[in-house]
Amino acid sequence: MAQELPNPEEFIDGQIIQSTKIYDRTGEVLLYEVHGDQKRTVISFNETPQYAREATLAIEDQNFYQHAAMDWKGTLRALITNIATGEMSQGGSTITQQLARNTFLTAEKTIQRKIKELILANWIEEKYSKDKILELYLNQIPYGTNAYGIEAASQTYFNKPAKDLSLAESATLAAMIQAPSYYSPWGTHTDELINRRNYVLEQMYKLGFIDEQERESAQKTKLNFASQNIGTIKAPHFVMMVKGYLGQKYGEDIMEKGGLKVITTLDWGLQQLAEAVVEKGASRNTDLYQGKNAALVAQDPKTGQILALVGSKDYFNKDIDGNFNVAVQGLRQPGSSFKPFAYVTAFEKGYSPNTIVFDLPTEFSSYTNICPLVNVNYNDENPLCFHPQNFDGDFRGPVNLRNSLAQSINIASVKVLYLAGLNDTIKTAQNFGISTLTDPGRYGLSLVLGGGEVKLIDMVGAYSIFSQEGIKHNQSIILAVDSAKGDVLEKYLDQAARVIDQQYPKIVNNILSDNEARAGLFQTSLSLTIFPGRDVALKTGTTNDYKDAWTLGYTPSLVVGVWAGNSDNTPMQKHAGSILAAVPIWSEFMNTVLQNYPMEFFNKPEEIVENKPVMNGEYIIDGQVHNILYYVGRDDPTGPQPLDPGSDSQFLNWELPVKNWWQNLPG
Template sequence: MFNFIKFKSQFGFVQSLILFLISAFLFVLIGAIITFAYFAKDLPNPEQISQINLTQSTKIYDRTGDILLYDVHGEEKRTSVDFEQISQNLINATITAEDADFYKHHGIHFKAILRAVLTDLRNQSFSQGGSTITQQVIKNSFLTTEKKISRKIKEAVLAVELERKYSKNEILTFYLNQVPYGSNAYGIEAASQTYFGKRAKDVDSAEAALLAGLPKAPSYYSPYGLHPEDLKARQEYILDRMKELGYINDQEMKTAKAEKLNFMPPGHEIKAPHFVMYVKEYLEQKYGESQLEKSGLKVITTLDWDKQQKAEELATTYAEKNIKMNAHNLALVALDPKTGQIISMVGSHDYFDLKNDGNVNVILRNRQPGSAFKPIAYATAFKKGFSPDTIVFDVPTEFATGNSTSYRPKNYTGQNYGPVSLKSALAMSLNIPAVKVLYLAGLSNTINTARDSGITTLTDRSRYGLSLVLGGGEVKPIELAQAYGVFATEGILHPATPILKIKDYQNNVLEEFQDKPRRVLSEQVCRQITDILSDNKARTPMFGANSYLYLGNRPAAAKTGTTQEYRDGWAMGYTPSLVTGVWAGNNDNSSMTHDPGSRVAGPLWHDFMLSALKDTPIEKFTKPELNNADKIMLNGQYTYNKKVKIDNVSGKIATDLTPPENTVEKDFSQIHNILYYIDKDNPMGEFPKTPWQDPQFINWESAVQEWLKTPRAIALGLNVNGALPTETDDIHTVANQPQIELSSPQENSTALSELSINLRATGTFNIKQINIFFDNTLIGSTSQPSLILFWTLPADTINGEHKLRVQAYDVVGDKGTKEIKIYTQ
């Protein structure tokens, strides 16, 4: 039966729910209208978009503030075009990169906004955009870039208004004519002309995908910038998305990815281009792309324009000369070690040679440093207590690596020099001693020294082994120069910087250089390194007396480096006021001819240093304190000399029982590897009791002993006179002494006028002599082991107590004695 009361109750609930939903909707609608009205009342009219003046240029100067290095956008290269004059490829790529639902929404993409809000809440920040192309037009035209909710609401309100007043194609045209693409190009027409030398209507899919990827970060992704690999990755990502969205098919995507793009050469109005791009990227990261492009910053850099011009001139000259050595590129960086200020930067010899990646700044790239890394390992060893006088053996050596294969480094020349001081080893850049130094210093300790000195690239410690000291870990040239600057300042790190001062368009100082010195090494360690690297005589046996590292009467510390397969050549060096690093090689990592860093990089380093320091006072380095170590190997001595008393029968160390006539004093000379005498973790401590427990000891020791047999070692007089004995005399012992059996007379017996003596001697060795004494008078002797003797007492013998003593000697000098008391009357 129909339940009227129940029906009425249910109907009332539904009616209430509907009323609630209607009320809620009206409440939200009214709230939205009020919010819209509140934020819209003071907003500009979107129809004013065509009347907006967009930018003020940022200018980058040298350190004087007089030489303009670059006007970040100067006169904006902007040519407005109609929608019909824009390639459909560009339209599709732009929508793909910036706003895939552009033709579907009404100015606001609610899903994107929700996703951005959720991300912001999760990250506790307000950084996610979620902006449509329409919103970006509004933001770039009317609003600031502040990250506030009120600004986002205003942006949304204006975006809806813009969509109401203009068609989608008109809005997209506004965007494409407005957005910055880098290299002073504003708008798609200027960008197409700047990068590809063609009209926007003629751009193909591959070019369109690349251009569409630039607005996200124009400096970072610039085809003339420092990150061509990342630019290519972004282009390919956009092509992948274009395929997903149906703008191109699979074959068109593959063809576009494979297309080699031919860029127009960048404009030559830029000075010190690698340095400027380095500064520009710094500014972009710190202040944002928009402020960099539009807010009229005045940037005073640290660059010395005169020195920069000379560096570029010399780099071009020597790059041409290096072609015969198959080295097609050169790079240079110079710093003031006392401040860290970058004086000169040449990232390649020709920034505008895009065919050979001339725009790549090698100074900021990871390259293997070869032997140029050695001073860092030596400095670490000196911190531990080793010194320039410490001796290691430069002999063919296998190094245990913890796996089945051993490491066998060789010197550059293939020759070995036997015992060498660490000073000679570093000055001559010997490889085998350097590997030993790294082991003694400690791999982790050396990486710590590099890190503390400003090298940031050696992060995955598991990748590195003993080859690190020969350049097995990549470094940035600018950071290696910074580390050499620590030696120049006697232990103080001054982080490298390109900025002196930054002002806004109203002349307010936004940023100003402040030195942030930090001690990372002791004065003594740095003076030791500098004393080695500045000693021309010490390196002469390897480099000659007039190498490119020698600056005549101007003291300079310098080191070269050459990597395996001759892929990199280096020259690094400094005076107290200037540190310069030079790299030579090929950007594609191909090998040069077999020429060392001293030949391919040394000439540029030499000539730049002389030019940069011309007319400046000659500065001298402070000498290190003298080495006062008295321990073998640490004090420059490697032959262990010791006088030892030896038993000439056993050949072992004499004891108190060894007869003097069997004792001889001998001089012993011993030569061992350093681990025999030195505990690497406590160099100044006692000799290791069990040196063979060190994992490198056996290999190092066998290498030294084998080398001592070579004609060169013998010619140097390094042959030793037998092993130093460690065992004591086991011939002349109590157990081996002759035993005497005296049958008569008996202890305490009495003799009248005659003594009857009957004795026998036995022992481990044959009896050689028996002597019999009455008191202290010898009364008989024999060379036989037994004796019967009748001895008449002298007439003047005093009655009373007397001593009878028998001494027996064996053939090895052992002596046995027996003494008794007797009485006479």
């Protein structure tokens, strides 16, 4: 075996480098070519900054200057650390092993290759000094985006020679070595990159390379990355998402030099339209509402395939952080677009669309000695009090759940969340694919008004489950990946599962596609939501501070979500809500696209007749008027009437406004 190995004194080019090509779903439109050309400028050991050398040692091989080619203690320590943390934060290979592998060997993971790696590593250790090995390593390793070696990486990501790298920049480049595409500053895991950079700095501090002040200063440093020079590219946010996926699954070497053919789920025609309407809408919002950015995701709900994805108005516009993918990376508050999760949970528990709740000034806080339950003071901003208002400032009295959802009535919706249960509603959202509500203890009843952060791509996936009457199809961006030899490495496989009984999403679909029911909400903009001859369900959302405007709409065959706002969380102009900022973008896209889709209607839900008048649309019962908690135990709504309704913590909060309203009702 040793006779088959190359001479480590002769650096060879190795295998033939072929570019990876990323296509649209037809396999005919080339979106991007990941070139195999290696950008590399060799520099000497003394030209590499000390910070860069030390940062690399701290994260890749802390005992480099003490061990031989193999570091058994380091390998064991890395294994223990990774098991303890549940993350691959530390690698087991020494720098010499990595140099041997990256320079002379293929990426195949076999015992034979590992043996060859160890033999070569020993030869390298015998031939070269430690400083020379580190120099060779820093000139050889890939940093992503075809940048090989630290000099090319420094120029690529910071637009400066390596000798001018700061401590924070050096630690960032060291952090990228493990998985350059995944940790790319232009990709979708920038938070993970910063976390790993800070971990590198912690290790440097523990090893005595830097002091505490240097560590803290570097961890607080906001990095100024160079603009990405990626040549010809179509659908850049989508392509960068695909590229990150490929790098993580197949490795940087295979992705950049392996000649993969990647067929994605992207519909190039829909993508071009999506980019055009987002650019037009965001430009309009900039002029009218100071909302400079927008994003759009379109999905086939029957397969989970992403058809179009626009992460910002302009990928290359640094003024709006254009390369930041709001659709995938952005954690934004969804406003009222979160409400369907509470309603579908309530329906699942037995509440009907005709169930009556009262839309009246209501204080939901338990601090009743501070927050009055009657004559609620809406000028009181005490954080201990919670008394939401409706978007129009009106109160409608008794309202059924159907109209409450269709017209997005806030006070009634908070009551629905309470009836459905906060934790159960969060569980429903999680089952529907909302991945960000990981700490239920953070949220209260304001969650139904958008008090938690979500991602646009998750919301589109979740609304796809409504579209498919409770069937979840896992989201996908890849149809097929073939090797350079034509071998199929990966092929789309529909993974579907029912997450809720079909009856309850059917009710939501029926409500959200009712043009007449939502007329009061959209008023003069209603025409933007009507598509004659077909059913189109729609839900909007706006945060109280006008930082986020959402529109999510769907048919049985297409789901489209739009976000509008500013990437830096700057509020839009007051009253620039979803109907003004997001609906026009969504409507223009749907009007054009639906011409190529069949006329479809949602299946109607079964008629529900409950054994309780309050759940059948009545609120004057036996000549009396009470809030729903008088008649219904919230955990068992179809069960017997509560013997002691006052034991419910919200009973008085809801009952006193109802009594006050009834006593003061004219006539």
